[in-house]
Amino acid sequence: MEKSQFKAFVVTEKENNFIGEITQRNLSDLPNGELLIKVHYSSLNYKDALSVSGNRGVTKNYPHTPGIDAVGVIVESEDSTFSINEEVIVTSYDLGMNTDGGFGEYIRVPSAWVVKLPKGLSMKEAMIYGxxxxxxxxxxxxxxxxxxxxxxxxxxxxxxxxxxxxxxxxxxxxxxxxxxxxxxxxxxxxxxxxxxxxxxxxxxxxxxxxxxxxxxxxxxxxxxxxxxxxxxxxxxxxxxxxxxxxxxxxxxxxxxxxxxxxxxxxxxxxIDSQNYPMSSREIVWEKLAGPWKSEVLLNSYEEITFDKINEKVELMLKGKLKGRTIIRCS
Structure with missing residues (x-):
């Protein structure tokens, strides 16, 4: 049985300002979906920075948990294609835009959004890619x-x-x-x-x-x-x-x-990665885990926790953030 509450980075609109804070959320507040996933890592992308800063073109309604990337372990499944404890990747679609995203310890999503983590790729490496x-x-x-x-x-x-x-x-x-x-x-x-x-x-x-x-x-x-x-x-x-x-x-x-x-x-x-077909998406992930895998690249990243997100978002919006930033969620 999973705990009923979890930690998340939530952006709230306060007097026309958008404030990102670490808070407690309830599993029952998550949207509908066949899979409940315990998130191990997320990553910081430009769309996340826009969502954190209150860009209505990315996120229409607040409070909101950003994070268009997530990798973790399935803890509840209503789809026989996926098993409990299976490691999976979720990127793009509506995750982190208007659906609660990877800047939280848990997400609940449609199974159609989910890719099984390929062999040869760790969860951390999957988010260095993202x-x-x-x-x-x-x-x-x-x-x-x-x-x-x-x-x-x-x-x-x-x-x-x-x-x-x-x-x-x-x-x-x-x-x-x-x-x-x-x-x-x-x-x-x-x-x-x-x-x-x-x-x-x-x-x-x-x-x-x-x-x-x-x-x-x-x-x-x-x-x-x-x-x-x-x-x-x-x-x-x-x-x-x-x-x-x-x-x-x-x-x-x-x-x-x-x-x-x-x-x-x-x-x-x-190139539209947001709605890229699942069959082709799986091919790309297999290549990233296999013949395209670059050790030089995968050793080039910064790992942060929720409390550093605001700082990194500010740098990203100023064009001063270098390389990849991944977020340890649990």
């Missing part, structure tokens, strides 16, 4: 289906962030020559350690250039920021190249002509 790892994995899966290591160089933007750093480490392991784009000059050595063969400043891609095409440089790209940087990457993609797009922190807008697509045959692939 949604960022899943997003990077989907991007790499799509990229590697169309281009091979000998085809040319790959450029990765937002290189010091979760998706960027994970992408660099995995692509390097698969034999691709990776150029990292970052605004953090001090992180050059770290990016090289992860596997980047070349590191260039974000400012090289930030200048607006109205020409419809630029000098072709890269056969592929994983872009995490959008805006002008994505525009210029598309314009510098080699004929037949592939660009994946999964973020809009710079801007959601693109000012482009169709010329990169009809004169160079560039392919632009949008």
């Amino acid at each position: 949604t960022a790892g899943l997003t990077a994995g989907i991007s790499i899966l799509r990229l590697t289906q169309l281009i091979k290591p000998n085809d040319g160089d790959i450029v990765v933007t937002g290189a010091t962030g979760g998706v960027g750093s994970l992408s660099i480490a995995i692509l390097n392991k698969l034999g691709y020559f990776v150029t990292a784009v970052t605004g953090k000059e001090s992180e050059k050595e770290k990016l090289i350690e992860l596997g980047a063969k070349n590191v260039i400043s974000r400012s090289e891609f930030e200048n607006t250039d109205k020409r419809p095409l630029l000098k072709p440089l890269y056969i592929g790209a994983i872009d995490t920021v959008g805006g002008t940087i994505l525009e210029n990457i598309i314009k510098t993609t080699i004929p037949g190249g592939v660009v994946t797009c999964c973020g809009n922190v710079a801007s959601p807008k693109l000012d482009l002509t169709v010329f990169p697509f009809i004169l160079r045959g560039v392919t632009l692939i949008g």
Whole structure:
């Protein structure tokens, strides 16, 4: 029998301010779902930072427990596909957005959201990956289906962030020559350690250039920021190249002509990890646990507890948080 109360990091709206505090919650307050999971680890993502800060585009109603990632052990199951004490991963869907998320000791979710923890991956490693790892994995899966290591160089933007750093480490392991784009000059050595063969400043891609095409440089790209940087990457993609797009922190807008697509045959692939099909999601997790697993990457993280979440959220919103941050929940 599980205890009826548990500890969680809960965000409450107070006089138009959003306050995140550690509090006691009741299991009976959790939403409906076939699986009750005792959470061992969660991780900090940009959507979590937005939820903590009261962004209504992410979370509509407060009080709320954020955390779009969780890994733990099943303690109650109404689905015969899953067993008590089975280790499982839950990422994306509505977890941590409008459904109570991983910043608590327990979650209750639909079984359709749940992936069994693959062999070869610990619970801690699963959260070092988290949604960022899943997003990077989907991007790499799509990229590697169309281009091979000998085809040319790959450029990765937002290189010091979760998706960027994970992408660099995995692509390097698969034999691709990776150029990292970052605004953090001090992180050059770290990016090289992860596997980047070349590191260039974000400012090289930030200048607006109205020409419809630029000098072709890269056969592929994983872009995490959008805006002008994505525009210029598309314009510098080699004929037949592939660009994946999964973020809009710079801007959601693109000012482009169709010329990169009809004169160079560039392919632009949008990446949606939130509602990615379960069958494909399981394939990506198996690869992250097996052939794509990077020991360099999995040794690069910071582990915190609930009491440090506010501090890390503030750093993330200022663009000053480096690498992956995981949260020990129990």
